Amino acid sequence: MSRDGTGLRVLAVDDEPPALADLLWALQQDRRIDDVSGADSGAEALRLLARRDYDALFLDVRMPGLDGRDVARAVSRAERAPAVVFVTAYENFAVDAFEVRAVDYVLKPVQPARLAESVRRVVAARAPDEPQPDDVVIAVELGGVTQFVRRSDVLWVEAHGDYVRLHTRTRHHLVRTPLTALEEQWADAGFARIHRSLLVSLPHVEQLRVESGHTTVRLGGAVLTVSRRHAHQVRERLGAIHGGARGRPFVAAAVPLIDSPAAPGAARSRPA
Numbered sequence: 001m002s003r004d005g006t007g008l009r010v011l012a013v014d015d016e017p018p019a020l021a022d023l024l025w026a027l028q029q030d031r032r033i034d035d036v037s038g039a040d041s042g043a044e045a046l047r048l049l050a051r052r053d054y055d056a057l058f059l060d061v062r063m064p065g066l067d068g069r070d071v072a073r074a075v076s077r078a079e080r081a082p083a084v085v086f087v088t089a090y091e092n093f094a095v096d097a098f099e100v101r102a103v104d105y106v107l108k109p110v111q112p113a114r115l116a117e118s119v120r121r122v123v124a125a126r127a128p129d130e131p132q133p134d135d136v137v138i139a140v141e142l143g144g145v146t147q148f149v150r151r152s153d154v155l156w157v158e159a160h161g162d163y164v165r166l167h168t169r170t171r172h173h174l175v176r177t178p179l180t181a182l183e184e185q186w187a188d189a190g191f192a193r194i195h196r197s198l199l200v201s202l203p204h205v206e207q208l209r210v211e212s213g214h215t216t217v218r219l220g221g222a223v224l225t226v227s228r229r230h231a232h233q234v235r236e237r238l239g240a241i242h243g244g245a246r247g248r249p250f251v252a253a254a255v256p257l258i259d260s261p262a263a264p265g266a267a268r269s270r271p272a
Contacts, residue, residue: 024038083122157191179199
């Protein structure tokens, strides 16, 4: 058992000896980790993985021969696949982390607080599934008829002056509340700002694309542009969510709604 009962067994992989030594030392300082091994290549990492089980891999991305992405794809097929954390100097590898369902990716030089957060995500990914609190249900009044909208059905939120429009897969609902208020109230439910006028439900995101410096997300048939200001945080949070890190509980938000059907042919993408 570890010093705090967590007992993580970790393998760190980097082809540069100084970087590997620094990463090994930093991981050894974490009380949640009992056993830290090192490998200086992707091939050596796979040999070690064939001999024993690891709870997590901290992988350099760019390595000669088998790189970190190759190793991550190989271990993803294992019956008891370890959690994967990419460690890289290149921010654009967030897309690779998202595609191979990595728990996290950390930029070099690795900061102690950031590494500790990665270990927390590994621990969360290994925890047994916990029942989620009841979803937030919002009563929608339209023409004397009350309908009930679940927040978990909301894909994204769009600012409209003093209102916001909540988009589901089939309808939209106009809300008299500032976008900033919903951003704060719904953050624990996985909603994040991607643009000054857009808030999206990250668990609903189906695709993240980075092309020629522009980032977009796709959800519910819509393609929405992520502003440069929010791109890094969005990529990082998507990697964590779709890599298996647990979200925090839902927080109820009471807002007055005006219901309306989704407008046919409405624009489905937004400018940066």
